Amino acid sequence: MAEGHLxxxxxxxxxxxxxACALAVKDLLTAAxxxxxxxxxxxxxxxxxxxxxxxxxEACVGGALTTILFVSTAFRTGRSFD
Amino acid sequence: MGASPPPRHEATRVRRxxxxxxFPALFTGLVLGMAELPEFGDPASPASTHVSPRFIxxxxxxxxxxxxxxxxxxxxxxxxxxxxxxxxxxxxxxxxVILAAAGGRPNxxxxxxxxxFGSVILDTATRILxxxxxxxxxxxxxxxxxxxxxxxxxxxxxxxxxxMMRLVWGPAxxxxxxxxxxxxFGPSLRSSLILACAGILGYAGIGLAxxxxxxxxxxxxxxxxxSDPAHVRELATLGIEAAVFLTVAGTVGxxxxxxxxxxxxxxxxIGSGRGPRE
Numbered sequence: 353m354a355e356g357h358l359x360x361x362x363x364x365x366x367x368x369x370x371x372a373c374a375l376a377v378k379d380l381l382t383a384a385x386x387x388x389x390x391x392x393x394x395x396x397x398x399x400x401x402x403x404x405x406x407x408x409x410e411a412c413v414g415g416a417l418t419t420i421l422f423v424s425t426a427f428r429t430g431r432s433f434d
Numbered sequence: 435m436g437a438s439p440p441p442r443h444e445a446t447r448v449r450r451x452x453x454x455x456x457f458p459a460l461f462t463g464l465v466l467g468m469a470e471l472p473e474f475g476d477p478a479s480p481a482s483t484h485v486s487p488r489f490i491x492x493x494x495x496x497x498x499x500x501x502x503x504x505x506x507x508x509x510x511x512x513x514x515x516x517x518x519x520x521x522x523x524x525x526x527x528x529x530x531v532i533l534a535a536a537g538g539r540p541n542x543x544x545x546x547x548x549x550x551f552g553s554v555i556l557d558t559a560t561r562i563l564x565x566x567x568x569x570x571x572x573x574x575x576x577x578x579x580x581x582x583x584x585x586x587x588x589x590x591x592x593x594x595x596x597x598m599m600r601l602v603w604g605p606a607x608x609x610x611x612x613x614x615x616x617x618x619f620g621p622s623l624r625s626s627l628i629l630a631c632a633g634i635l636g637y638a639g640i641g642l643a644x645x646x647x648x649x650x651x652x653x654x655x656x657x658x659x660x661s662d663p664a665h666v667r668e669l670a671t672l673g674i675e676a677a678v679f680l681t682v683a684g685t686v687g688x689x690x691x692x693x694x695x696x697x698x699x700x701x702x703x704i705g706s707g708r709g710p711r712e
Contacts, residue, residue, distance in 0.1 A: 404582040405503040408574075412590040417686060420597055424693050 360400065367393045384422035391415045498668030500580040508671040512652040516637055519681050523634050526685035533692040560602045567595035575679045579668060585678030593686025596620040623691040630684030637677035640670060
């Protein structure tokens with residue numbers, strides 16, 4: 353039980369860190385990658401809680417799809433390599 | 435905030451005071467209300483004593499789906515899922531109207547980024563990954579009954595696989611800044627839209643077919659697909675999942691195409707009337 357708590361706390365802390373970093377960095381491409389990392393951590397946490405279907409959806413949509421869309425949008429706005 | 439603060443009118447101050455008073459009151463009320471809710475995961479809560487046992491005990495026998503999440507989403511709560519699918523479709527249409535209207539050309543074949551990522555490493559990785567992703571997407575769709583997954587996840591995976599390839603390889607049409615010898619392929623924007631429409635219409639069509647055979651809307655038990663009711667529901671659920679798959683994969687294609695098509699070399703939408711960026 354204590355071990356499970358430690359993993360949860362570690363995951364949640366990593367989520368907060370990656371979200372804060374995604375907001376802080378100037379480079380849009382880096383922000384998109386960090387957001388993908390945040391989604392992946394969220395999906396892992398959902399899976400730990402037993403919500404496997406939700407975790408799967410989060411991994412697909414957050415980890416893959418929105419990251420791809422963010423990257424293509426970063427390219428379109430032309431602010432990715434400032 | 436500038437150097438000189440804007441003049442504060444009496445009405446603004448009153449509004450701010452009201453806001454400052456309303457926020458803690460609302461917050462306290464909501465927190466107190468939450469205290470009355472059952473504990474998280476409480477086995478004695480109404481949801482755990484009435485709703486969950488019904489689904490846990492009867493879902494597999496009634497719907498033929500071992501994955502209860504699929505049984506609830508595609509069968510018991512099929513009407514909700516129809517609404518969700520329509521929302522996704524509407525989101526794709528909204529992007530199309532807002533972004534492509536600025537200068538996109540909907541008839542371009544299989545659009546890609548006008549500035550592809552193409553490098554040898556990315557090209558090779560995509561070549562290996564994309565077929566696996568597409569195959570896995572279909573597996574996820576078909577296995578939604580018995581393992582986590584289903585039409586939505588499968589559709590997202592399929593669409594992501596297609597647009598990942600276009601992101602790396604660039605556009606397939608002539609004049610594109612293509613760095614790879616492999617042209618991007620996949621449905622054009624028009625075909626993506628048709629796929630998405632076919633998905634949502636197929637979903638509603640299955641519901642209407644159930645009505646035509648004497649049942650309620652989306653109550654699949656009456657469909658003439660066999661004698662075993664659980665098997666009939668299983669087949670109809672697979673049809674629903676396939677419809678969701680088409681809608682989601684089509685919408686993903688529409689989203690990416692509206693973001694990426696119609697770009698000139700300098701990144702300005704064709705026909706937008708704006709000059710090149712600084």
